[in-house]
Amino acid sequence: MRKTVKMTTLVLLAALLLTACSKGNNGGAGNSASGSAQGSESTASAAGPDNEPVTLTFWSAQMASNAPSGIQEDPVSKQIEKELNIKIDMETHPADDKLAALLATADLKDIMVVNQKYAEQMKDLVIDMEPLLEKYGPDIAKNVPPETIAYNKDKLGGGALKFLSLNINQKPARPDPVWGGVHIRWDYYAELGYPEIKSADDYLNVVEQMMKKHPANEDGKKYYGFSPWFDWGPYVQTNTMAFRMEGYEPVGGTIQTMAIDRNTFEMRNSYTDETSPFWTGVDFWYKANQKGLLDPDSFTQKYDQAVQKYNSGQVQASVINWMIGGSNAYLISKGIKDKGWFGPVPMSGSKDYHYSTYKYGLSGNVLAISKSSKHPERAMQLINWLYSAHGAMTAINGIEGVDWVNENGKYKYTETYTKNALDPEVVNKFGYRKFANNLGLDYSGTIPGTDTPLDIALSRDIQIAELEKPENAIAKQAAAHYGVELPVDIVPPGIAYEQNKLTELSGFLPAAQPDDIKQVDLQIDNYLRQAIPKIILAKNDSDFADQKAKLIEQVKKLGVDKVYGFWADAYTKAIADSEMK
Template sequence: MEKRSVVRASTIAGAVMVALGMAGCTSDDASNESDDSPVTFTLFSADPHSQWDNMESPVSQKVMEETGVTLQPEFDVNGGEQKIALMAASGDYPDFILPKGSASTLVNAGAFIDLTDLIEEHGPNLKKAYGDYFNRLKWSEEDESIYILPTSPIDHTYWEPGNGFMLQHEVVKELGYPDIRTVKDFEDAIRAYMEENPTIDGQPTLGLSLLADDWRIMISTTNPAFYATGAPDDGEFYIDPDTYEATMHYRRAEEKEYFRWLNHMNDSGLLDPESFVQKYDQYLEKISSGRVLGLIDADWQVDDAERALREAGKHERMYGMYPVTLTEEYKHPNFQDTGYLGGWGIGISIDNEDPVKAIQFLDYLVSEEGQILQNWGLEGEHYEIVDGKRVIPPEEMEERNNNANYVKETGIGVLKGFAPAYGDGVEDSTGQTFTIANTEQIIDSYTEVEKEVLSNYGIEMWKDLYPQEDEFPVKPWGAAYNIPVDSTSDLNVIMQRCLDIVKRKVPEAILAAPEEFDQIWDEFMAELEGAGVEEAEKEYTELVRTRVELWND
């Protein structure tokens, strides 16, 4: 997710699990009553969870005490698509499923129950939390069932950028705090520092390291191409804001020039030569060593490495987040508003023998008590009440900031991502925010090195460097990657062909000799056309237009 330092620690489950999902219950089940005996629900998540506590932490134990529910999860490390397809084929399902973008496979297989009546009868906190956004929970215009409860934070205020170009504090400090606005600025800073510091702690200094490990190639290698050319995150497509026409984003001329720049970085010796062969754990280990000067990534993907640097006292080797674009004509759209996102979330399967207890469990997690518990922890153990307000003692805040296993040990944030949650800035009945994140807490959580860097740039927070939310229109389709695609559609087959080409041709283009780049890029475009990209664009255009109509009903 989008926060840094203390905010990252308190919301890590959402960051690590990037957009988890769960869904449904039939109207026949809604009238069933649940008994009070403890129950263990199985759960499948299409994302990993590096801080899972086996429900043994103090916070998870409290949740079990209040709900009678224990979770027995399986976390997939490969995005879940294969295992979800096997589930649908076998007809054998865990109690809860968080399918990310594969929900349509399960809906078409009849795996989820419609949650509409369950929410009406047993989900008062769910109804309150979603409020005016209930329209966005409908599956489609043809089927208005609620199969998925979206887990995106509700009415979230973004105080920190989640995406950008990351540069070590020591780099900008040694260079006198230069402007880091374009890819050339970023490149120049890395080159200048490497020339003066060929090694760090006895190891060769690395300029820019990218990650291309399976689906993570999108986060570190390909998604930045649209951010750097002024386009928001709509997955594999660029959506024309006026016509809603979808174009696979690699086919934009601007992005070709971004990848040409990466080719230049490789040719200049500034790109980590292991970028396209290293695994995720190797990437994190390399960053944790402190010898990687620059990254282009989402903050949640490198959270563990950043915490390791902080825990090791290597504060100067931690990173600032800069709104770098290809040239100054573009504005980095990190803060463009999507409105509330339906789509990805959590569902209840037809094999769940106690859907009432299941929905009550999710309802508890989004209740005021459940939200405070997940964000603040236990009163007297993780926070105190002072003058009627929750206050985290300094020593506890120090633990939040510096203990890499804080989430697992306390349980704070472990279950975030399994249910709807209120976003930063939303207030509870006492007028205090549900999450601990606010501008004062964020600034207090920065290391002294980070505060020094920010001060020298004349700002208090990283967000201050970025174009602000009010500089962009709200996207009426939300985020295109979040739109369910019918699993029986040819679009899935075409997109898989296209993505296989992307994973092969983008690294090839970046690693090629500069004089070969144009030829390889032309081959890339031709292969996409041969794979049916134009047909995919037409179908995706219709999906976007249909969503706009559905959400505006």
Template sequence: MGGIWKKSSMVIVIMVLILSLIGCSSNSNNGTADEGSKNSNSESSTGGDAAGGSTEPVTLSIFGVVGSTVVNKPFQDDQVMAELEKRTGVKLDFTSELNVTDRAEKLAIMLAGNDLPDIVVYNSLTDSSKIQSANAAMPLDELVEKYGPNIKKNAGQAIELMKQASPDGKLYYLPGGIGNVQFSPLVNDNSWNIRWDLYKQLNYPKLETLDDLLNVLEQMQKLEPMNKDGKKNYGLGLNLSETWGQLMIDKAIANLQGFVQALPNDAYIDMNTGKLVPRISDPDNIFWKSMEFYNQAYRRGILDPESATLKYNTITEKYKTGRYFASTTHWSLGGADEQFITQGTPEKGFLPFMIDYNKQNIYVGQATYNGDQFQMFISKNCKNPEAAMKLIDYLYTNEGTELLTNGIEGVHYDMVNGVPIVKDEEIKAALADPNHFVQTGIHKYDHLRRYIPQNNPNGYPTEFRDVPETVAKVMTAAQKDFMEHYGYKTVTEAFTKVPTYVYDTSVLGSITTPAGSALQAKEQQLDAYLIANIAKVIFQKNDADYAKAKDKFLKDYEAKGAKEVFDYYVETYDKAMAQSKVQ
């Protein structure tokens, strides 16, 4: 998830409870978050009076915030959610999240039936066009002006960019991740992650090129052909059957070569020039180098042959049960490292590697100064938009972000000499139980976060686990071994030695084709073709068949208007960059 959406999209048909029974209260709302600072950790504190002084909270229904595997009832009773309700006077109803295995599919069903909850968080990489076409979002300009002081303060430039991208100049969508710089001292979500214990058993073989990676994964399969349950192991797998699964194909390969993908599907930012270049429609670019890699992996028995039909939940389960040895991101492991520790094998774990990388520019740290792809809107179905906006405004404060990210002071962390220190018992509990976050709520609602500055105004990290004293405590045995072997001070030290390793994707992420336009229709056709047909290219058994499948794919793709769509993004991106002040 961060990162791209810690996304889960699968094919299922769901009965949705009647939203009029679970929607917002019609009570008016007065005085949730205000701009004034009330404690050293925040810009605002609400006092729980979102329902206009009523002792009963306002109920708002919501979708797109959590993974289906951690929601099994409409109302969450973890510590973070209980505290959020106390502070804002808003009770969130997650009914629309129940039993969802394909978020994109569920969202499409709700849009088609005009059955949306009050607040929706969606992945703009995959869902923007269908949401805009449905005209389901409420205009937010007046609501932000009246009830959004923290939105204006902390996301002013971001919402202006959103307005610029809007066909009528109005604000409909609110970006998340404002101000974020995603780069951890212990893990990396944008590079190859390899099973360290097996790599060590192989005596640290050469791992510089993609061919080296194929060889190493093949050796790992020989070393551990089956998992402890007697099931066949593979080097890696892909969730190609999901709408966003194709984004994982070139993720680590392109990132390490300095090509950034944010939006749309057929565009990279070339870090060498800062310009857009085609992602899919150029037959000689890094995307097709990635396709060749996966085709070779398939032909050598390294790629799970079920990848054409796999879903994200199944992928993460295979990582956690030891069936895969490499991943293009850390978050897609689904907590495999923690699972290994729980099972009494702490020496196991995935560590980030720089394979086939650009010596000047790599995209392993994502900056989203103007917002990430997890955009939010208030649906036209909402019966209490004022309460919704006041809740959202609280999410644009340091206090709101730090609650969702770190939990509650005195419960999950203590302030020691002005610095937040995660409690030892919290660290131990999280290491002992991979599902501990389900009970606490810490990082359970990451897609709800709207404003994530790298540091609190007082100087310490917004992510309290990145405080140096805590980093030393949360390190796993595998991470410590990795650092000792290479002589690193942090797991990701090698990345920081490349001149540019962080890039801001927020401007490109704010751009879409005009809603309801012929251009948007062409883009939708291109995206649908990509998702439906890319596996057919990868799963070819020889060079000749691969070349034929690639050629057919490109001809079909180009015939659907790829150049016209790409040219629109180039022109619009250049204008947006000229108007914005990217930090």
């Protein structure tokens, strides 16, 4: 789900309450953590070939903010210049057509950050960085796993270290978000006595009871139980909750033709397996419609229209986690902070509680130094800074001593940071998280060798303090009800956070489907966009069963087994190549 890094104001801190790390994954920074960060600073800044000022051109990864291209003048860039005597002339609006034109000239930027799908095309245009590592890349050698170096050399560089994976995370500072689950009006749930939700049917029954007791919202507008949207295709609705709660991930082209277990790698055809998580998801929405819980506009509205309904407090529940933020903002705008929406409420047996490591990089992007660079050693010096703990902490949190401090081994934001973070132009003005997608160490991870988050906002102490703010009253109520410190500690009985092994396969999978598979995928997608809403709107169980049988027959005729076969083979090979057996 994460495509780019989005910088927000302090609202980010409240939102992160749902995804902060648990005690087992995150602790305060002890002396060893402090030493780690400070040690990286001296290593990164002392490795330069000389101290003469230089300007390096830099082709950036996609950036979340609309930062201007050219010489970067924000405080983080100025700090880099102060430490390394390097100015950064950055292309901040990369695009495939621009990159194609650049590659055609063979005159690349000093430093290039591109998706690894371009590695084959670029490998003769960039240098082997390995000879520079010992002198200019100590933090790279320290923080990049040997397996990643081998992967970069053997799979991407033809035996040479021409590319380095970005956004590496060997130890996450927080579990993954629970993207799909039970997100409901918490105070209404409390009125019902917090009934245990053991199944999807229980979820629907709870929403049905809430709707009976509260048919209209604070403005007197009619409530809907759910207000899904299908203009993105049906998969975000059918798959987001159902797959992950059963321990699977939906993968395989646009139609997500395969359910793969994130730990055992068991594979199932999403469509022809009649008990697959896909059919669980379709069944959920069919039953929701039978109970009268669906917004009548569900199958015709666009995503933005659905968002507006949630943002105006007209919907009592969502299976998608990000939809309820606007609902709470609606009540807060009315001065109501002790009522509102919360999730995920635990559902018995749900397996959607996990954390992900990214040994080969989270983004799929790689970094390289152009053969046309006049300053390869200085480029390597800057790259080393981007792979250091000090560099990551600076790029994410700002300048130590100005934006954050280390007090007795614990990192804290200053009043300056708190004030700056409220500015709508915070990224461009102050540089916080501006370079996050160009970092060697992903901001969601920890300082190497410690449990301390690189992103100070993810520290447990800050998350606990945020719960005391009036606008976070609902999250605090939920944590208190379940007897835990933070909402992220709320898990179903007998369930613990586990590693999602699938994330380590991403670099070994094909970047795209072959044209023939893509064409079949597209045809099936066009069919499913029409067929799935009809099944959800089936008149009764018999009609549902008939339409289900017809859909399975039709996707077989369209070639779903061919698409499934391609992805099953691809994952089987990736598992073998990555040695994740």
